[in-house]
Amino acid sequence: MSDLIRPFREALESLDRVRAEALFQQALLRLSPIQAVEQVIVPALEQMGSAWQAGSVALSQVYMAGRCCEELVERVLPPSDPDRKHQPRSAIVLLNDYHMLGKRIVYSVMRASGFELFDYGRMDVEEVVERAIADRIRVLLISVLMLPSALRVGEVCLQLKARGSGIKVAVGGAPFLFDAELWREVGADAMGRSASDAVAIVGGWMGEMS
Ligand code: B12
Structure with missing residues (x-):
């Protein structure tokens, strides 16, 4: 190819x-x-x-x-698949950035693979923390392409933990590809290199959470 x-x-x-x-x-x-x-x-x-x-x-x-x-x-990329999976309540967000394409692809691939999830669009730290807690989210997918946005994922994870939310966070996007340890440093629970990885991560967590 x-x-x-x-x-x-x-x-x-x-x-x-x-x-x-x-x-x-x-x-x-x-x-x-x-x-x-x-x-x-x-x-x-x-x-x-x-x-x-x-x-x-x-x-x-x-x-x-x-x-x-x-x-x-x-x-x-089809918007949805009729055969939806029983899954933890999930959402995807683009944190601070204006790089929409990666999130768009991950969202489409998740839905095409049978997962239903909220698309929060673009939000800042406070907005996403409040919204995820209000929606009783169990899995939060965060996409970023700028290093400053990647570092702010750390604030999201800290606030979610401080509020005892139990929400699992998976991250993806260029800064995490450039620095393989960054996702751990910001306190995320997993990192994916592609949209297919997002499907595998959430699929893996489904067993643990049910
Ligand atoms: C296209 C692009 C833009 C477009 C965005 C258009 C759009 N509608 O999205 C425009 C022109 C607007 C733009 C602007 C800027 N950009 Co730009 N941009 C890019 C570029 C070339 C490609 C990004 C892209 O769309 N890739 C394709 C998508 C599909 O890939 P992806 O996002 O990585 O997503 C995939 C995976 O990462 C993964 N994934 C993504 N999210 C998630 C989430 C989860 C949970 C999982 C599991 C997986 C996952 O799955 C996706 C599908 O495979 C990158 C270069 C690069 N190497 O990434 C620079 C890049 C991201 N941009 C950069 C910069 C600096 C900027 C600007 C600051 C430039 C400027 N001086 O104004 C602005 C900032 C805008 C802002 N505040 O957000 C830098 C960031 C550097 C850094 N370390 O912070 C990069 C890396 C370029 C570079 N090499 O320097 N940009």
């Missing part, structure tokens, strides 16, 4: 939505929707992030690429 990443990234960089979509369709001939997302869209966006850091791509290109990919993902 690596043969498609480069042309797909080039199509995104030149804002050629038609070509990007055609290449993504090619990937879908060989892969399931979530595999195509994780094996083509995610690496292409990661490469664009590095290129932006190196100064060879503009932030506007990164932004437009993100929007284009959001549309592609929206179309291929």
